[in-house]
Amino acid sequence: MRQIIELQQQLLPDLLEVMRKRYSILNQVQLSDLIGRRTLASSLSMTERVLRAETDFLKSQGLLEIHPTGMRISEAGRELLEQLEPFYTTMFGLSELEEKIQTAFGLPQVIVVAGDSEQSVQTKRELGRAACQVLRKVMEPGDVVAVTGGTTIEQVANQLTTSAPLKTNWFVPARGGLGESLDYQANTIASTMAKRTGANYRLLHVPDHLGEEAYASIMQEPNIREIVDVIRSARIVVHGIGDAKVMARRRRLKPELLDAMTRDGALAEAFGYYFDREGRVVHQMQTVGLRLDDIVKTEVVIGVAGGKSKGEAIAAVMRFGHNDVIVVDEAAALEIVSIIEQEQSH
Template sequence: MENIVRLHRRIAPELIATVEERYLILRQILYSQPVGRRALAALLVSGERVVRAQVDFLKTAGFVEFSPLGMTITPDGQDILEELADYIRLLHGLTSLEQELSSRLGLGQVVIIPGNSDVDSAVRKDLGRAAAGVLARYLGEPLTVAVSGGSTMARMAHAFTESSPQTLVVPARGALGEQVEYQANTVAAVLAGKLGGKYRLLNMPDAVSDQALAALLNSDANIRDVAEVVGRADILVYGVGQAERMAIRRGLSAEVITEVLQRGAVGEALGDYCTLAGEIVYSTASVGLRLNDLVGISQRIMIAGGAKKAAAIVAVANASGGGILVTDEAAARAIQVIINNHIK
């Protein structure tokens, strides 16, 4: 495949743009079907005439079909889309970038999806699908999977198509006060439903005072029991946030936020706030896993995309000490710049 890409660049570079354009159209149809031409052009931020010419070709080739409701992708279209994804990755040099970031950040593996999830909703969906594919590799026997909350985690859960009824899914921490569908409890329940497995919930706030936390643990045997199960998780799948944004979302006081940022925190995961070098400078009080607990978990999968999160990803990767990163191209290239400029 690498030789094919090299040949295309040398003898027919004009065809590369066409291939990539048709790939993006097929991918958008897959995620938006059934969809009309006008709506598709708007989603792609492209001219309707350009889109019409390409979808007419894709229809003739048997990759999409039309109906009164709009365009849908055919089984052949799904197959060619999967094959094109590998071609696009090589075209963008993502395979070598994955190896570089894996080595420089001390990670077991890096998986990079083409595009920028900051600006493209299809890339955000691709990120969820890719993470689901990585997690699926480790299922198949009785295991406990802990998951954090967040929009990317929610997409990962909804993207799952595998069956693993022997899997138990638990939230990695208590619920964050945000949209219900993005809370760790909801992600755990949705993922368990997709797998046909079981789940248990942590019915408590994500950030409470030390005194309230102690009282909850002393008075609620179920919380204690679930917390013990979470602590014995075999696999952790978790998201990453920007320190300031997450501190505001978690309702930290202005004084604490100022202190956390002054101490150099740029990233947050599992309630821990980290500097670029991976030093944890602040932690919220809650039941569940922390970054320091990850050494005891056999498989850890971090999911985050978008160039805005690059520094946060580097910080959490350095603090977590290994695992797998699933990210997008925009974040990966921004991470590469940070590594080259700040990490020797």
């Protein structure tokens, strides 16, 4: 496929540019569900005049629906985007990034979406959509899926749909809640995923960070013990990846603990564990829910993260070596590849 694209670029460079433009329009409309022309033009950095000509063409092809309230993608448009996806990743050079990361970390699957989710809400939605596709492919009847919190995993939850209700599946939080916005907590995300797919869910109403005595006491409660057993039986885990310092501050860890973690080289946080550059655990939280032993034994672990600033953190968690699929944006992927190349040159 790459060879065909290179030949097309030599013979018909304009054709690829037109394809890229129309693909971007359809993709943006799909991510937005319903969007006005002015908003769409602004998000694509395109003039309204140019956009009008393109959207009129896409409508004439039956790929877009234009209503008084805005534009929607048609079913035919959705199918076309799905079929074009492999071609699109090659066209934008994303498949090359995927291969480099996959080879360097020995991962079964890497997915890179275009853009930078720290700069664009649409890219963050695209991350969520790509992770949804992975999750739908690996889910089987009766599966328990454990999910962590965070704004990226919230995007996964908001876009998860299925053709038929998942009556035998369960969504559960991987851990207790952070003391932050309810929208981003694992409990909220698990219940959203269940409601959007017709599945079942269980919630874990305990704080994320506990002292030894509080942890021992809570784990004596039969109801808590029961839900923790369900969480630890998860066949699939979907998790975000955070910067260690940012996550430690959000969890209001004591300054002396934060200093100790910094001295130990903590770079990344995932499922309540803090990792250094080599993927070694340098700090862990006393938390009710998934433990590292459970992650190691879990059949499918899907990591979802984006943004240039997260590149080092994502690389650290990948070195831990227990992700089966990683879904990242282009900005993070470029940073990760840069880290790989630096290491190889030394």
